[in-house]
Amino acid sequence: xxxxxxxxxxxxxxxxxxxxxxxxxxxxxxxxxxxxxxxxxxxxxxxxxxxxxxxxxxxxxxxxxxxxxxxxxxxxxxxxxxxxxxxxxxxxxxxxxxxxxxxxxxxxxxxxxxxxxxxxxxxxxxxxxxxxxxxxxxxxxxxxxxxxxxxxxxxxxxxxxxxxxxxxxxxxxxxxxxxxxxxxxxxxxxxxxxxxxxxxxxxxxxxxxxxxxxxxxxxxxxxxxxxxxxxxxxxxxxxxxxxxxxxxxxxxxxxxxxxxxxxxxxxxxxxxxxxxxxxxxxxxxxxxxxxxxxxxxxxxxxxxxxxxxxxxxxxxxxxxxxxxxxxxxxxxxxxxxxxxxxxxxxxxxxxxxxxxxxxxxxxxxxxxxxxxxxxxxxxxxxxxxxxxxxxxxxxxxxxxxxxxxxxxxxxxxxxxxxxxxxxxxxxxxxxxxxxxxxxxxxxxxxxxxxxxxxxxxxxxxxxxxxxxxxxxxxxxxxxxxxxxxxxxxxxxxxxxxxxxxxxxxxx
Amino acid sequence: xxxxxxxxxxxxxxxxxxxxxxxxxxxxxxxxxxxxxxxxxxxxxxxxxxxxxxxxxxxxxxxxxxxxxxxxxxxxxxxxxxxxxxxxxxxxxxxxxxxxxxxxxxxxxxxxxxxxxxxxxxxxxxxxxxxxxxxxxxxxxxxxxxxxxxxxxxxxxxxxxxxxxxxxxxxxxxxxxxxxxxxxxxxxxxxxxxxxxxxxxxxxxxxxxxxxxxxxxxxxxxxxxxxxxxxxxxxxxxxxxxxxxxxxxxxxxxxxxxxxxxxxxxxxxxxxxxxxxxxxxxxxxxxxxxxxxxxxxxxxxxxxxxxxxxxxxxxxxxxxxxxxxxxxxxxxxxxxxxxxxxxxxxxxxxxxx
Numbered sequence: 001x002x003x004x005x006x007x008x009x010x011x012x013x014x015x016x017x018x019x020x021x022x023x024x025x026x027x028x029x030x031x032x033x034x035x036x037x038x039x040x041x042x043x044x045x046x047x048x049x050x051x052x053x054x055x056x057x058x059x060x061x062x063x064x065x066x067x068x069x070x071x072x073x074x075x076x077x078x079x080x081x082x083x084x085x086x087x088x089x090x091x092x093x094x095x096x097x098x099x100x101x102x103x104x105x106x107x108x109x110x111x112x113x114x115x116x117x118x119x120x121x122x123x124x125x126x127x128x129x130x131x132x133x134x135x136x137x138x139x140x141x142x143x144x145x146x147x148x149x150x151x152x153x154x155x156x157x158x159x160x161x162x163x164x165x166x167x168x169x170x171x172x173x174x175x176x177x178x179x180x181x182x183x184x185x186x187x188x189x190x191x192x193x194x195x196x197x198x199x200x201x202x203x204x205x206x207x208x209x210x211x212x213x214x215x216x217x218x219x220x221x222x223x224x225x226x227x228x229x230x231x232x233x234x235x236x237x238x239x240x241x242x243x244x245x246x247x248x249x250x251x252x253x254x255x256x257x258x259x260x261x262x263x264x265x266x267x268x269x270x271x272x273x274x275x276x277x278x279x280x281x282x283x284x285x286x287x288x289x290x291x292x293x294x295x296x297x298x299x300x301x302x303x304x305x306x307x308x309x310x311x312x313x314x315x316x317x318x319x320x321x322x323x324x325x326x327x328x329x330x331x332x333x334x335x336x337x338x339x340x341x342x343x344x345x346x347x348x349x350x351x352x353x354x355x356x357x358x359x360x361x362x363x364x365x366x367x368x369x370x371x372x373x374x375x376x377x378x379x380x381x382x383x384x385x386x387x388x389x390x391x392x393x394x395x396x397x398x399x400x401x402x403x404x405x406x407x408x409x410x411x412x413x414x415x416x417x418x419x420x421x422x423x424x425x426x427x428x429x430x431x432x433x434x435x436x437x438x439x440x441x442x443x444x445x446x447x448x449x450x451x452x453x454x455x456x457x458x459x460x461x462x463x464x465x466x467x468x469x470x471x472x473x474x475x476x477x478x479x480x481x482x483x484x485x486x487x488x489x490x491x492x493x494x495x496x497x498x499x500x501x502x503x504x505x506x507x
Numbered sequence: 508x509x510x511x512x513x514x515x516x517x518x519x520x521x522x523x524x525x526x527x528x529x530x531x532x533x534x535x536x537x538x539x540x541x542x543x544x545x546x547x548x549x550x551x552x553x554x555x556x557x558x559x560x561x562x563x564x565x566x567x568x569x570x571x572x573x574x575x576x577x578x579x580x581x582x583x584x585x586x587x588x589x590x591x592x593x594x595x596x597x598x599x600x601x602x603x604x605x606x607x608x609x610x611x612x613x614x615x616x617x618x619x620x621x622x623x624x625x626x627x628x629x630x631x632x633x634x635x636x637x638x639x640x641x642x643x644x645x646x647x648x649x650x651x652x653x654x655x656x657x658x659x660x661x662x663x664x665x666x667x668x669x670x671x672x673x674x675x676x677x678x679x680x681x682x683x684x685x686x687x688x689x690x691x692x693x694x695x696x697x698x699x700x701x702x703x704x705x706x707x708x709x710x711x712x713x714x715x716x717x718x719x720x721x722x723x724x725x726x727x728x729x730x731x732x733x734x735x736x737x738x739x740x741x742x743x744x745x746x747x748x749x750x751x752x753x754x755x756x757x758x759x760x761x762x763x764x765x766x767x768x769x770x771x772x773x774x775x776x777x778x779x780x781x782x783x784x785x786x787x788x789x790x791x792x793x794x795x796x797x798x799x800x801x802x803x804x805x806x807x808x809x810x811x812x813x814x815x816x817x818x819x820x821x822x823x824x825x826x827x828x829x830x831x832x833x834x835x836x837x838x839x840x841x842x843x844x845x846x847x848x849x850x851x852x853x854x855x856x857x858x859x860x
Binding site: 199350 | 683832
């Protein structure tokens with residue numbers, strides 16, 4: 001007898017439907033799975049066999065054929081264990097169905113005892129099911145909590161195989177999983193900006209960058225607090241919107257490193273990969289097709305410490321995603337697109353020894369060495385970084401004198417207001433000042449004639465190596481938004497100039 | 508036998524030059540043509556050395572060498588030439604040949620400006636300012652085109668007038684390489700000069716020799732910034748030997764790159780506070796003051812008071828000022844635009860005027 005069970009698999013971040021056809025016929029006993037299964041799917045035979053036996057059903061010695069359709073897509077992982085087992089039970093006549101099996105997607109890994117275990121990417125699968133008008137999803141309790149976020153989908157949590165069977169036969173009623181109460185956004189006060197003393201200019205720069213979503217580069221000697229400044233960013237960025245939270249949760253659900261954290265992720269991601277990271281680690285891909293760091297920092301912050309150490313070719317790969325806000329990975333089997341809308345924050349030393357321009361320690365680098373070091377960061381990448389700021393080491397007397405800085409919460413209030421202004425300006429399209437197109441810059445970043453003359457006259461004194469006039473205007477726009485100016489005033493422009501050309505002329 | 512070519516011959520080879528450097532102009536031909544005996548007498552060497560030297564000398568194809576130098580568009584002037592710089596003629600151990608590009612004319616007064624390669628923004632700003640004012644008064648600035656003070660002096664002089672750079676390498680070997688463009692600018696109005704034949708690489712041993720030419724060409728030597736062991740002090744020694752005036756720009760007593768200058772001051776060198784001091788010494792009329800007074804806003808005046816001539820960190824300025832960081836940063840840009848302060852690596856600001 002033949003039975004068809006519906007399940008799902010994931011490509012990129014999206015789920016697609018997999019129909020699992022189970023056929024039992026007479027003949028030599030055997031268990032075959034076809035339809036491009038990988039090793040984990042093949043091993044599913046052993047788990048299913050044991051799980052059925054240990055759930056007080058019978059595994060009869062017959063000829064079993066399982067087909068995973070569509071047969072041309074490669075299937076990975078243990079998520080088909082549960083649907084295969086259910087299909088077998090139905091085919092063998094051990095399970096009488098109460099309602100139609102085609103109303104549900106079934107996903108879950110089975111342990112030998114018959115327990116259902118969580119799988120990766122439950123949220124994407126739930127979204128896929130809801131989009132296709134499927135009524136319900138049957139999954140492990142852990143996955144169910146994650147999937148329940150999605151409206152218009154009945155999520156059935158099942159602890160083990162027999163519970164799943166009892167539910168489908170109508171013997172047992174199971175309450176649908178309820179949505180977690182997540183309306184209160186929890187902010188843990190780690191890395192609060194009140195912990196950072198001094199660093200006035202850098203703090204101000206961070207605030208502007210957060211308000212306009214500007215990419216940023218911090219230049220300073222070792223121990224000046226660049227990492228601390230950057231890691232505080234999520235505390236002053238606006239809270240994730242529900243849609244953004246779903247996007248982020250989807251990615252982390254598929255990445256699957258923290259299955260402990262169920263429910264929606266409300267914290268903006270902050271990713272800080274080490275500079276030895278590989279191409280696939282950064283942009284995603286690999287044999288198992290996993291999202292890279294740039295996708296993991298979607299809607300959040302990607303922090304690259306020791307920027308020149310990353311090596312030119314790794315940094316080159318960042319250029320396209322910074323522009324496109326997504327990354328397309330081309331494979332023989334087709335293209336895959338991951339979202340990658342992140343704020344790039346980089347940090348580097350001013351020179352190889354790190355102490356150029358330091359108050360105490362003398363720099364020991366030759367001019368050539370410094371130039372070579374700086375050249376490792378390519379011009380095209382720097383062209384995508386709106387703001388540069390220098391961070392100095394605090395001296396002991398600075399530490400004694402300085403009052404604690406402003407709290408993150410207060411800074412976030414100003415950032416939120418500036419973002420609201422931007423939302424109105426771009427009439428709802430989720431565009432930030434940093435993402436303006438050239439034509440938008442012309443429309444929204446007009447400066448008065450007085451400012452223009454001032455800039456023309458002073459530019460060679462202020463920025464001897466001036467590049468990127470547009471970026472200057474974008475930063476000015478954000479500064480104006482922060483101070484509530486409708487037009488960019490001369491003072492906004494003048495301040496914006498301070499965030500260009502960090503590192504300055506070497507000579 | 509062309510005397511010019513004769514001098515060229517002996518200067519092409521450092522080994523030969525060691526023996527021939529003491530010869531007078533009228534003796535050089537004799538040394539070429541004469542017997543081993545004459546050579547022994549002129550050079551004060553024994554028979555073996557004399558014959559070896561002569562053999563080496565005769566192996567040089569003088570015409571071809573001169574042609575080679577011509578092809579590089581490099582000029583040369585020898586002790587035998589009328590156009591040989593008068594200021595160098597009385598120098599003990601004067602170069603036999605000067606290779607140069609540009610114009611070596613001596614119708615201007617010459618002032619040398621030297622200083623450390625590792626210099627501060629303060630020193631470079633002063634060097635640039637003084638060089639510019641002196642050049643405007645018609646004085647030629649001579650220096651060594653090294654990094655730091657030297658380059659700043661050349662740049663300053665080019666803003667208003669003429670400058671000469673003396674190299675420690677062949678003049679086709681521009682060192683440091685980032686000054687290639689500067690060298691091009693210098694030859695347009697002034698000259699780049701070297702006593703070393705084209706192709707000589709920059710060698711540490713050649714630099715003191717260059718300093719004697721710098722001191723020799725100048726009437727007055729200005730030392731802007733020099734640490735205790737700076738090459739600029741070698742130039743000062745040559746200037747003393749040649750009986751030239753030495754003027755020094757003082758710095759902070761805590762600045763290591765001014766320690767050498769302060770040493771010179773203790774030994775009795777003069778102090779310069781502005782280009783006027785130099786002009787006065789040379790008997791020029793004082794330059795007219797024509798400083799335009801900037802109109803500063805209240806905030807700008809306040810911020811300016813916190814920026815000193817060495818360097819002040821941006822965070823210190825913000826803390827001292829007490830207004831919002833936003834206002835202070837704006838005023839800093841404004842002051843920068845007016846050329847009153849300058850930004851430096853590490854978030855430092857310093858007053859330049």
